[in-house]
Amino acid sequence: MQDYHSGGFTLPGEAGYEQLTLEMARKWGADVIRDSDGTKLSSEIVDAGYRIYSTICIIRQHNAFAEAHPDSQQQVFLTSEFVMAQSDILEIEPLNGYFREQFELNTSPEAMEYWQVWDRTAGQLVPADAWEYAQGKVRIRNCVPYHDYSVSFLAWRIWEEINMYNHTTNHWTSEHLRQLDPRHPEAWAYLQQWLRTWCEENPQTNVIRLTSLFYNFVWIFGEDMRRTTRFVDWASYDFTVSPAALKAFEAEYGYALTAEDFIHQGKLQATHRPPTLAKRDYMDFIQRFVADRAKVLVDIIHEYGKQAYVFYDDSWVGMEPYGRYFSSIGFDGLIKCVFSGFECRLCAGVDVPVHELRFHPYLFPVGLGGLPTFSEGGHPEEDAMAYWMHVRRALARECVDRIGLGGYLHLTIGYPAFNDAIENMAVTFRRIRALHEAGKPAALNIRVGVLHTWGRLRSWTLSGHFHETNEHTLIHINEALSGLPVEVRFLSFEDVQAGALSEVDVLINAGREGDAWSGGSVWQTPELVAEISRFVYEGGCLIGVGEPSATDGLPTRLALARVLGVDLDRGEYACHAPWSFETAEHLPFVLPEAMPKTAGIRIMGPDTQVLSAQDGTPVMTMHAWGKGCAAYLGGFEYSLQSARMLLCLLCHMTQTDPVAAGFCEDPLVETAYYPASHMLLVMNNHDTEVEATVAYPGGKLQVKLGAQATCFCPVE
């Protein structure tokens, strides 16, 4: 019998709590002890025979250098507020409204080259000789009265954003940390040497856990307390910019980027929006830069006999694990913090030797949402179970190598229920891992392709955690898919035009008109529309959710309206009477009680079968198209019921029997079947004990399940 009580667990050690550290390491079966951001392990812990992870945020711990070389700091393009001209002269203070502790104007000659002044009412660039900068203000001449003007400018970022977050949210009071741009030649030389010195001074460290790399996700603070965060995007590239980067880009690509490529009328370019072609080029440019420089650092780490793991959060821009250059860096492991199943699949699917999850909650007094965890009123064991149940179903589909926690270990004192829960999770994790090692779980013959602008680059995630992107339907779908026994891949529109539909059975497009997930104006490409029409007509399946393939300028608002059998009325159907319809009397599967509605959906004709409608608006339809079929859903909100509905829909459309992968009628009981191990994994998502019948290829299994329990049931 295998020992499931140790291994694959990373414990956050804490100096001053050496005994607790070693005790919890035994309880949870840790094989690794790590430090946490801002802490240092004591020798008593380091010498206890565990492997040691040490955390480094490579660009952040160098205030002395930054002060000596202020031009080595990172930058960003910002826009001033829009200001209306009352006469032909106007003055604008560019930094008005920004958090002055985060930003400083970059008025160096090489930066001023990139400053722009815009007549935003006319949409026209103001000639450079019509404005000048002096003493914090831009003075514009020859203004058109009652037009709005703005200044786009480069600013230094003088406070590293994660440190700034901890100060402003967790009341840290230490020195503001600055961050270096590795593109700055002296900074880059300094950073390499600093890393070598660090490796030399820390021989006990086995694994350097890079708290990502160089460029933080975008996080722009405002000075007004009614909008402290002006803009936050976990996947945008605004914080990578500098005159040096722009010049290098121009030299390589043969065209120059301008401030407007970033400012984009003040909207910036959020990951949720389709990128301009220039942004695509720029992203590739930055990804190569990040990978090249990261490889140099990883090589240094290897030189010292250590391993390099990367924590996929914070300063990770340009090193996307599904990007083209990630594997070239040579990381030994990837660590991903997880709240949700999709994050587990994101981590599990990356081409890297070791995949590790950092579970939630953090060992912090309060959680990310501001509610107590390890403090009065907190129930960390309940939080942990809630996250675990999201992650568990994904782990059952595709496992990772390690799990772990983060934060301050001493906070677990007085929370024995939490400590027991983690112990149980660790054991269960190891059992699931062992099943995967013996052979893959049975899956249905359904290959799902999730179609959006970013394709593989943004596999599983959109940007950020579930709660940060949950107004976007697709993250709900990804979360549902993360625990279903189907193959999932992420396709871009270019992939589809290059023939990728031959590799999928069901194509999903889910988003809102104009966003990166629905696709926006790419749907004005006739070849794309015809290719998907062909795919379905020849027998493929299409699921559209929300405002799939929506764009303007076409005869229908949804480019795929004819295939889907529904269209979206944004007013163009004025005076066109809708088709009357009746909802289907017998549903092929159970629908969740509340199906989200997209206002304005109307069926294209009587061939569209309406499975469900709300206030006269179809919220779920089916439409045959040649040998294939298309389903439309007004929306999708993740729940176990909706995840089950999605599974049943996939099976219904592809005429697949779900039993092949193990199936329980109760949507709150999920299962995975491991034929090589002759094992059914049955997961109870009820808060109560239930009896369940699980059908699998070998027959049916009756099983009694404790509340929230994970059962390992041997079968023939």
Add this chain to the structure above:
Amino acid sequence: MQDYHSGGFTLPGEAGYEQLTLEMARKWGADVIRDSDGTKLSSEIVDAGYRIYSTICIIRQHNAFAEAHPDSQQQVFLTSEFVMAQSDILEIEPLNGYFREQFELNTSPEAMEYWQVWDRTAGQLVPADAWEYAQGKVRIRNCVPYHDYSVSFLAWRIWEEINMYNHTTNHWTSEHLRQLDPRHPEAWAYLQQWLRTWCEENPQTNVIRLTSLFYNFVWIFGEDMRRTTRFVDWASYDFTVSPAALKAFEAEYGYALTAEDFIHQGKLQATHRPPTLAKRDYMDFIQRFVADRAKVLVDIIHEYGKQAYVFYDDSWVGMEPYGRYFSSIGFDGLIKCVFSGFECRLCAGVDVPVHELRFHPYLFPVGLGGLPTFSEGGHPEEDAMAYWMHVRRALARECVDRIGLGGYLHLTIGYPAFNDAIENMAVTFRRIRALHEAGKPAALNIRVGVLHTWGRLRSWTLSGHFHETNEHTLIHINEALSGLPVEVRFLSFEDVQAGALSEVDVLINAGREGDAWSGGSVWQTPELVAEISRFVYEGGCLIGVGEPSATDGLPTRLALARVLGVDLDRGEYACHAPWSFETAEHLPFVLPEAMPKTAGIRIMGPDTQVLSAQDGTPVMTMHAWGKGCAAYLGGFEYSLQSARMLLCLLCHMTQTDPVAAGFCEDPLVETAYYPASHMLLVMNNHDTEVEATVAYPGGKLQVKLGAQATCFCPVE
């Protein structure tokens, strides 16, 4: 004392019910007796000493001529359904899905010139040599597989639409009436002669009541019972088309219209959508044609010593009463059927000698909505009172000359409550008319400009009756305005750019993105935006409702976002945190309980005062802009409460005291003050007796009002 018991009332006489006709004429104080569509008055009625109206639908009563000259019938451009090519050959039956009793293909050589075949997937016209028509089908070669194709074609309209409506809805069984196109030379000669003959044969007729003129509003029927009406638009011009019209247009304008100018990707061009420039030209062209030909007919009528009134409904396309050429026709009167206050104001404001309202309900067994009126289950007196209370408040602001009824008089037998109600209404109408004749009611110093694409042409109405357009916010606002003591005018965007804002104090823009009422892409005109910004900045007021000034391509979704203080997020604000806000503690006036919400509205900054919000979305805001201010409303649904709110909003924004025009705190008690007559008109909209205090410039008046009563209160 004036006699309010007779005059200004048109009674529908009925042959076979001569005694009833004369009795009701006395009871209701009729001075005119008219026939109704499809009926003929007997000599007993005609000779009873009343003035006589006779109804003529000039283009409809000529089946023999139409059969002898089938090419004199009216036409329309239609599009076939979209059909997907599975190979390089495709056949399409153009008329598939259309009601075959309404349409017939026009395959004459001059019509075939205008047929088009479209690759709708690629958005490309198929060359004429790649398709041919034969035996009801179009055969297309060289198709791109999986592209959708459609055929645009000319069809004869072989059944006059109002007659068709009465057959299909009211179970008429008589011969299908056809309609002639007055552009056809022989038809035109025939119609003039026919009218002369009619005048000669009907010497007793004083007034010819033209059931409009030549071209019906667009009403396209389908063959499938699940969508019998495919398209209906009370103000579109599709039914005016013919090869002859297109040739004449081309000769005059120097460019040719094509089928696509009408078909517009299958969407047609509904009045609710901004027109293309070609459509604008075409409308003007048709308006001039209609006015020219109508003048010839009116001159003939005058020649015979008769008057020509026009009934503004049915075949009225091209003769809009607020169009440029209407007054040139020389009509003696305009008759408008009214359900609502805005229709009363529409009629009252037209430049024509006599304004007459046809009240509802019709003397028909069932009403337009299909519910019983003069049949079992009907309560025509309640219906009449409901319509009356909508119309009454508008009559109090601007009166008309006459009222009347339509339909079959014998149906009133057994409905004495209805007959009494009409008698009372007639008396009240005459009293209100007398007040107007003595001097205008007091109005506030507030000039409201309603801004939309059509401007003056579509004053008060959008297209059709309230219940036909009530998904459009603006009709609710027009209905509210119709009874408020303010000056109202309707401005186009061209008017604004030509300086019309100097004539208004408050500008209202209310609509949905892309519709004719909001304005659509016209908002990409910087001069327009700057002009409104100037207007408000210098002290004007702006009210935006729904999605005012919404368009894409600008820094903000609402072009006037900076002035309004709110913007509409269609996804572009992804990652941009919203401003937090608190709703105002003290409201300057009472808001209706449920304020409609536009999803995605966010304030532009802390200067925007949120008066009301729903689920975190502002539904009413105020924003100071220079010396002026702007209000935003998430929507507007007409009720007396919301009408009162609008009045209070107008007064609040312009700092006007509503008492100047008479004011009662109770929103269900409306008032009008006639200084010349020293009279307060107090209208109780409660279903119960109430006591009300009305403030007016001379003081305050306490008055007890019966349920729904209209009180005439003499004051100092």
